[in-house]
Amino acid sequence: MYGKRVAQWERAVEWPLMAAACLFLAAYAVQILARPDGVVAAIAEAVLWATWGGFLVDYIVRLMLTEHRWRWFYRHLLDLAIVVLPLLRPLRLMRFLTIIALIQRNAGSMLRGRVVVYTVGATAMTIFLAGLAVLDAEQGSGGQISNFGDAVWWAFVTITTVGYGDFVPVTPTGRVVAAGLMVGGIALIGVVTATLASWIVERVSLETDRSAAATEAQVAALHEVVSDLRIEIRELRESLGSRRSVE
Incomplete structure (x- = not known):
């Protein structure tokens, strides 16, 4: 309940x-x-x-x-x-977790048959949000990430675990955002992979059930044909027996 x-x-x-x-x-x-x-x-x-x-x-x-x-x-x-x-003022930049959590909560219901759309949309949203968060943390710190383009590029290479190292957050809050992006990226990939595997298993199961149902129907039809043949053979034998007795 x-x-x-x-x-x-x-x-x-x-x-x-x-x-x-x-x-x-x-x-x-x-x-x-x-x-x-x-x-x-x-x-x-x-x-x-x-x-x-x-x-x-x-x-x-x-x-x-x-x-x-x-x-x-x-x-x-x-x-x-x-x-x-x-x-918590020092950690307010982690508010991008709000969107990530909502995406993951609705992943199971949203993903059936729309794996590619979900994956591209959720990944793009996560990169955009992480770029905003790290830019907010790094602006004015004298670090390498000073504009939104650099922030988005950093988020892209971080979530894909490539990590070129050309842009690195230097502030403590920026590194917290980086850690959150890494964990969120791994979790996102895990959700997509698990749901995709579940979807494939479900499709295979449906096809198997359909094949089994078709086989059962064919067996039932064949049994009915055999029963009809038995009846016709019995009637034919009875007819032949009657003719011989008359002769």
Whole structure:
């Protein structure tokens, strides 16, 4: 019952949370790339906190609806990090974990038959967010990453585990972002690989079931034909026996 209630809640808030995540991403990008002042800066900050409030409500509701709360708690530590990190000023750059967590939560339902689209979209989103985060950390530090292009290139080579070393974060927060990107990249690849394998196994199972059903139908049809032949042979024998007795 509890699991059903949690599933119903997650289905109900899936699209609202995705819309909130998009607003979050837009406000976060404006803050990092435009560096606005005055009213625009206040609106962007308000959007960030409002969307964070939505994630907080979602976390609390799911925690209350679940039956084994301690088990659910330590299995959803990333969701807890989404709620806690924005309150810690030095780690606010890790807010990009919000989008990554939502992507991974919906991976199973989104991925059926759309593996390539999901993989490309999720990877591009992760690279973009990590680029924003590391640029926010590295700007003004005197390091190598000083513009968004360099930040995106760094995120690309990091998530693919190539690591050329031409751009390296030098601030502690930038290195935290790098660690999060590495872990997130590995987790993303794991989710895609596991779901793709599950999808392939499911397709093979369906084909096997269809083949088995077809074979059973053919055997049943053949059994019916044999039964009809037996009846015709018996009737033919009886007819021949009658003619011989008459003669």
